[in-house]
Amino acid sequence: MIVVKQLTKTFKLSRQQKRERGEDLSGSTIDAVREVSFTCTPGRIFTILGPNGAGKTTALRMIATMLKPTSGTITVMGYDVARQPQEIRRRMGFLTGSTGLYGRLTPNELVKYFADLYGMEKNEYQRRREELFALLDMNDFANRRIGKLSSGMRQKVSIVRTMIHDPEVVVFDEPTVGLDVVTSRNIIQLIRSCKDAGKTIVFSTHRMGEVSLLSDDLAIIHKGQLCFNDTYEEFLGRMQTKSVEDEFIRLVEEA
Amino acid sequence: MHTVITIFKKELIDTLRDRRTLLMMVVIPILLFPVLMAVVFKVQISQIRKAEEKKLRVGVLTYGNAQAFRDSLLSREDLQIREDIRAESTQELIQQDSLDAAILFSEDFDRQVAELEEGKIVLYFKSTKDQNITRSRLRPLINDFEKRLLSERFEKLSLDRKIVSAVRVEEHDVASIKEKVGQVVGGFLPYIFVIFCFLGGMYPAIDLGAGEKERGTLETLLTTPASRFQILVGKFSVIVLAGLVSAAVSMTGLFVAVMQFRSLPIPPELLDVVKNILAPGTLALIFSLLFPLSIFFAACMLSLSIFARSFKEAQSLITPLNIVIIVPVFIALLPGIELNAKTALIPILNVSLAAKEIISGTIAPGLLAEVYVSLVVLAGASLYGCARWFEREKTMFRES
Numbered sequence: 001m002i003v004v005k006q007l008t009k010t011f012k013l014s015r016q017q018k019r020e021r022g023e024d025l026s027g028s029t030i031d032a033v034r035e036v037s038f039t040c041t042p043g044r045i046f047t048i049l050g051p052n053g054a055g056k057t058t059a060l061r062m063i064a065t066m067l068k069p070t071s072g073t074i075t076v077m078g079y080d081v082a083r084q085p086q087e088i089r090r091r092m093g094f095l096t097g098s099t100g101l102y103g104r105l106t107p108n109e110l111v112k113y114f115a116d117l118y119g120m121e122k123n124e125y126q127r128r129r130e131e132l133f134a135l136l137d138m139n140d141f142a143n144r145r146i147g148k149l150s151s152g153m154r155q156k157v158s159i160v161r162t163m164i165h166d167p168e169v170v171v172f173d174e175p176t177v178g179l180d181v182v183t184s185r186n187i188i189q190l191i192r193s194c195k196d197a198g199k200t201i202v203f204s205t206h207r208m209g210e211v212s213l214l215s216d217d218l219a220i221i222h223k224g225q226l227c228f229n230d231t232y233e234e235f236l237g238r239m240q241t242k243s244v245e246d247e248f249i250r251l252v253e254e255a
Numbered sequence: 256m257h258t259v260i261t262i263f264k265k266e267l268i269d270t271l272r273d274r275r276t277l278l279m280m281v282v283i284p285i286l287l288f289p290v291l292m293a294v295v296f297k298v299q300i301s302q303i304r305k306a307e308e309k310k311l312r313v314g315v316l317t318y319g320n321a322q323a324f325r326d327s328l329l330s331r332e333d334l335q336i337r338e339d340i341r342a343e344s345t346q347e348l349i350q351q352d353s354l355d356a357a358i359l360f361s362e363d364f365d366r367q368v369a370e371l372e373e374g375k376i377v378l379y380f381k382s383t384k385d386q387n388i389t390r391s392r393l394r395p396l397i398n399d400f401e402k403r404l405l406s407e408r409f410e411k412l413s414l415d416r417k418i419v420s421a422v423r424v425e426e427h428d429v430a431s432i433k434e435k436v437g438q439v440v441g442g443f444l445p446y447i448f449v450i451f452c453f454l455g456g457m458y459p460a461i462d463l464g465a466g467e468k469e470r471g472t473l474e475t476l477l478t479t480p481a482s483r484f485q486i487l488v489g490k491f492s493v494i495v496l497a498g499l500v501s502a503a504v505s506m507t508g509l510f511v512a513v514m515q516f517r518s519l520p521i522p523p524e525l526l527d528v529v530k531n532i533l534a535p536g537t538l539a540l541i542f543s544l545l546f547p548l549s550i551f552f553a554a555c556m557l558s559l560s561i562f563a564r565s566f567k568e569a570q571s572l573i574t575p576l577n578i579v580i581i582v583p584v585f586i587a588l589l590p591g592i593e594l595n596a597k598t599a600l601i602p603i604l605n606v607s608l609a610a611k612e613i614i615s616g617t618i619a620p621g622l623l624a625e626v627y628v629s630l631v632v633l634a635g636a637s638l639y640g641c642a643r644w645f646e647r648e649k650t651m652f653r654e655s
Contacts, residue, residue, distance in 0.1 A: 012649075064478050067648055086480050094478040100471030104272040105265070116261040117479040161475065 001200055002040040002063060002169065007072035009033040009058050009224075032058040034224040035072070038217075040200050042168075045191060045214050047232070048204040049248060050221035056204040057096075059221070060173045063202065064094050076169055077200075090118060093167035095187075097177025099158055103147030107138060107157045110146060111164055118165035125164070132160045136186075155183045159190050170194050172203040176210065188213060208245045220251055227255035258481045262489025266463055270493055276458040280497050284451050284505035288512035306385035311392065314340040314348065314357035320364035320374075324400045328358075333392075345379050355389050356380040358397070368404055434615045444614065445607035446584050447509065448502035448541070452549050453580050455501020456494040456556060457573060463490040464560025465569035473651065483645045487557070491638070494553040495546075502545055506533065540613050544606045547630035551602060552580075554637030558644045564653060587611065594618075599625040602633055 009032045018028065033055045040046035050056050061067045063074055065085035073080065079087040102110055115125040133139050136156045141149055146157060162170065172191060176184040191214055194201050203214060211218065211232075218235050220228040228235065228251055239247045270276050312335045317325045329336050340348060345357040361367065361375040368374040376397060380390045409416055467473040476486060510533050556573050563569035580603060586592055587607030594608040605626045612618040644650055 061474075061652075066474065066477050067652070086482070089478055089480045092478065094475060096471075096474065098471045099475055102265075102269055102472060103470070104269050109265075109268070113261065113265045114475075114479065117258060117476075117481050119258075119480060 001042055001075075001077060002046075002202065003073075003075045004039070004059075004063070005037050005073045007033055007036045007059065007062065007074060008070050009055075009062060009067060010070040031224050033062070033221075036221070036224075036226050037072075038219050038226070038229050040202050040217070042200045043195060043198045044216035045195050045201045045203055046217045046219070047211055047215040048202065048219050048221055049206065049211055050204070051206060051252065054221045055224040056221060057173055058224075060171050060202065060204055064092060064171055065089055088169075090165070091168045093162040093165070093170040094173070095158060095162040095170070095175050096173040097175050097179065101146045101154055101157055101161070103145065105146055106143045107133075107146060107149075107153075107160070108142045110157060111160050114161050115164050120165055128164055128166060129160075132163060136160065151179070152183045152186075155179065155186055159186065163190070167199070169200040170202075172201070174204055174206070176205070176207065208243075208248065212244055220248065222252045222255045225255065227251050258485045259488050259492075262481065262486055263492045266459075266490055266493040267496070270459045270462065270497065273458065273462060276462065276497065279458050280455040280501045281504050284455070284501050285508040285511070287505065288508040292512040302385070303388065306388040307392070309355075309385070310335050311355045311389060312337065312353070313393070314338075314345055314354045314359075314379075316340065316342060316345075316357075317360045318362045318364070320360045320362075321400070323403075327400075328396070349379055349381055355384075356393055358393070371408065374404075434617065443588070444509075445541075445587065445610040447505050448545060448610075449548070449580065449584050449603060449606060450577075451505040452498040452502040452545050453552050453556075453577065455504075456498035456549065456553055459497045460494045460553065460556035460560045461566060461569040461573060463493065464557050465563040465566050468561070468563070469565045477651070484642055487642055487645045491550075491553050491557060491641070494557060495549045498549040498552055499542065499545060502549075503542070506538065509533075537613060541610050544609055544626065544630065547627075547634040548603065548606050550634035551630075551637045554634075554641040558641045561645065562650050562653065583607065594622050594626075596622070596625065600629045602630070605629060 010029050011032055012029050036055075036059060038046070048056050048059065058067065062069050062081065063076065065081050065088050068082065073082075075081070076088045077091055079091075081088060102113075105113070111129060112125070115129070120128070133142060136159065138153075138156050138160065141153055146154060149157070170191075172187070175187045175191075179187070188210070191201060191203060195216075203210075205211060215232040215235075218228065218230065218232045219226055235247070236244075241247045241250055310333055313328070314337050315325065315328060316338065328334060337354065340354070340357065342359055345354070345359065348354040349357065357377075357379040359377040359379070364374040364376070378390070378393060378397065380387075380393070382390065406416075467476065477483070481489075555576065559572040559576075560569040563572055583601060583604035584607050587604055592598065592604075592608065594605070594612055598608055599605050599622050609618060609623060609626045612622075
């Protein structure tokens with residue numbers, strides 16, 4: 001369970017950023033996320049949809065305790081991001097499309113590294129590792145350097161890296177960016193299996209296809225603010241245009 | 256602690272598998288001195304030998320004077336004497352390399368000598384050629400000739416040769432060879448290991464900071480329960496280790512280089528001194544100075560590296576530091592700069608000066624303690640600064 005209340009993140013603008021933005025911004029700060037509230041429940045996929053620069057990544061980084069909120073609160077599995085970040089990180093998996101891997105390590109070494117960072121017991125680690133490596137058919141390349149693997153193989157390593165400690169909450173920040181159809185499918189399957197396992201899932205994207213494929217709940221974010229937050233069914237029911245894509249554009253333009 | 260060790264181990268494996276780092280950390284420092292010394296010595300020695308064995312072409316104009324000297328020159332096999340030259344053109348002939356040297360007597364040389372005056376001999380040579388060996392080969396011949404003339408003169412006047420020397424000076428240098436070498440080598444050695452201490456840590460620092468950002472792995476690392484401080488210490492230790500290993504390897508390289516040239520006419524005392532410098536006690540003392548210094552280097556480099564958005568940016572931020580570091584090391588090489596209460600507080604310079612004194616065996620315990628204290632304070636402050644820097648969102652998530 002993730003509960004986000006009145007979340008705001010303000011960034012100070014650098015001199016160069018101010019110059020680039022012209023005169024429409026007289027202040028020296030910008031709200032990347034402004035007074036955003038939503039709740040993600042276990043066993044449901046919560047999708048955050050928004051154009052580039054809308055504030056998706058900033059919001060997710062605050063949930064993942066990488067950035068501190070300027071105001072507002074976030075609790076993850078009952079833990080507060082400001083006071084108990086370690087507890088949250090122990091229970092969370094985080095995967096982004098731009099996630100890289102250590103090319104000079106092997107999948108085995110990399111997965112062990114993260115398992116150690118998550119403080120996993122040896123037996124538990126071995127059980128999970130065998131399960132996941134078999135599931136994703138990774139045993140053939142488990143001892144090859146990651147730098148020499150294909151992008152599909154690397155994606156599998158990323159997935160195991162995210163899931164090795166069996167997290168209760170999984171955050172996917174545009175996980176399919178830059179991936180081909182086949183490797184994207186691995187991710188879609190992963191998100192579905194997380195849902196089946198009753199995990200809390202937050203998933204951000206700007207691809208409409210993925211929205212309709214996965215969403216249980218939907219939030220649309222634009223310029224740091226939510227312009228829709230309800231179930232996906234409700235979204236479909238309230239549609240004033242013919243397609244999901246048109247409806248998204250309509251909502252964003254209205255906001 | 257367990258987390259720090261996990262991070263340290265992983266970063267170490269990662270670093271050791273990076274060819275660029277290995278090249279900078281191990282290969283260059285170990286090969287630099289043996290190769291450099293081999294090339295310089297071998298070329299120099301072969302040049303000197305060539306110049307020594309060469310048959311010198313010497314122009315000689317005696318105008319009928321000094322017959323005995325002329326005959327002795329003509330009888331020598333290592334000289335090719337030419338007498339068909341003109342006084343005005345000698346200089347030009349040497350410049351054009353038609354001659355190596357020329358010996359010109361004054362026209363009334365014999366008369367001057369006979370009248371107990373100074374007979375004039377002009378020796379032309381080119382000092383920039385053949386390391387000035389031409390001059391050192393010809394000068395003794397002339398000196399011998401002069402000695403012969405002098406003895407004839409003393410005999411003629413029935414005088415004892417001793418009357419021409421009124422003073423006999425005996426010099427006693429109380430500086431031990433260790434001290435003398437310490438002054439020369441002691442200035443140069445810190446230069447080597449301070450630089451390598453920096454260079455060895457440079458690539459790991461860039462790779463573990465900016466490299467992590469560039470590959471997109473930093474975010475995933477920050478979502479693990481490892482705190483930023485633990486991540487910092489893990490990475491930090493690898494950079495410090497790399498710097499120290501690199502400095503140690505460069506010393507090994509130097510040792511190999513010295514051993515390689517044992518056959519050369521290096522005085523055995525000098526070799527002993529070099530071995531002394533490389534003795535475990537001296538080295539341990541020097542490395543105990545390098546340890547806090549490498550922490551300071553690591554803090555500077557990692558701070559810049561984690562601030563940079565890419566490997567390239569980190570490189571262009573860190574490379575200029577090279578020059579900043581060379582300046583104090585170079586100042587330590589200047590004459591008159593010594594370790595005192597003030598210089599003991601200046602980072603890098605204090606390590607160079609203290610190392611110099613350790614090698615000479617003249618280090619004052621009080622000053623050494625002051626150097627340690629100032630280095631430890633510096634290392635602590637830089638580590639603290641770096642940790643604060645790691646906590647900053649703007650540093651970690653700096654975007655264009």
